Amino acid sequence: MGPVIEQIPAGDTRPRLVCGDCGFVNYVNPRVVVGAVCLWQDRILLCRRAIEPRKGFWTLPAGYLELNEGTEDAARREAYEEARATIDLTALLAVYALKHISQVQLIYLARLTAPAVEAGPESAEAALIAWDDIPWRELAFPSVRWALDHYRAVRDQAVFAPATNPPGEGGRPI
Amino acid sequence: MGPVIEQIPAGDTRPRLVCGDCGFVNYVNPRVVVGAVCLWQDRILLCRRAIEPRKGFWTLPAGYLELNEGTEDAARREAYEEARATIDLTALLAVYALKHISQVQLIYLARLTAPAVEAGPESAEAALIAWDDIPWRELAFPSVRWALDHYRAVRDQAVFAPATNPPGEGGRPI
DSSP: OOEEEEEOOTTOSSOEEEETTTOOEEOOOOEEEEEEEEEETTEEEEEEESSSSSTTSEEOSEEEOOTTOOHHHHHHHHHHHHHOOOEEEEEEEEEEEEGGGTEEEEEEEEEESSSOOOOOTTEEEEEEEOGGGOOGGGBSSHHHHHHHHHHHHHTTOSSOOOBOOOTTOOOOOO | OOEEEEEOOTTOSSOEEEETTTOOEEOOOOEEEEEEEEEETTEEEEEEESSSSSTTSEEOSEEEOOTTOOHHHHHHHHHHHHHOOOEEEEEEEEEEEEGGGTEEEEEEEEEESSSOOOOOTTEEEEEEEOGGGOOGGGBSSHHHHHHHHHHHHHTTOSSOOOBOOOTTOOOOOO
């Protein structure tokens, strides 16, 4: 039947989903998303999503951290997978907690090593976009806007603390 | 049998463990550990572990982020669970990637709101320890030392970037 029975396993303190056939306990944990605000001069790399959720909307290159992968490696991998971009990370820009979907997002600041970008398989388009041309009303997720705003706020600072969720914002779609 | 067969599910790109009886796919993801270097004046809160792994060794209050929990909430919860301490977070001190165990650690810097600490159920002892009295040879995990060292390096700075793994250190026990 798969792990569909909710019970507290021996030695545990919280209910987990257990398989009634074999006793397998499905420990579900929060997931880590890693992404980056990637710059070429003053332009920002955005990708238009070719897949759901939010197909057709613009996002930062970002995705799930894989097993046995470092967070910085994941940021570089996603930039390449989604926009064929190679990047150098310069700082940790933000750590967001999206509690309602049990997601932690680590967003880095990075510089492209070359201005050539191209849509990967999960993107319909990859583009280097000037601040004034950012499609604010067509961003895929609230945290994309948060990260862009925080980049704007700290762009002239040599050292800064990573941002957290903006006050009162949990990350649910508006 | 539970999810013990390694295969690439339809629409996926990596092998996952699948149950041969029911087809359940066990998506295993990296886990997030949240902890804090907690200060009372110049003293640092350390807990002696009452449980394996590394029972009897000293650690920072830290533990797994739970579902639907914010990372800052988790740091406060762990300080209370392990040392009955209430804390105010002041900064993100470090983000460590322990690739060999697929773990991301977020370590905050915090101040105790009162100097009363007491061992919780997973601690044999909780103590406020001066820098010169830290039991360096009895620390539970490499990342405890990393976080203490980074705290020492940035303690006089109003703003700083969070640390990452020290050069060449992946987090395997030494």
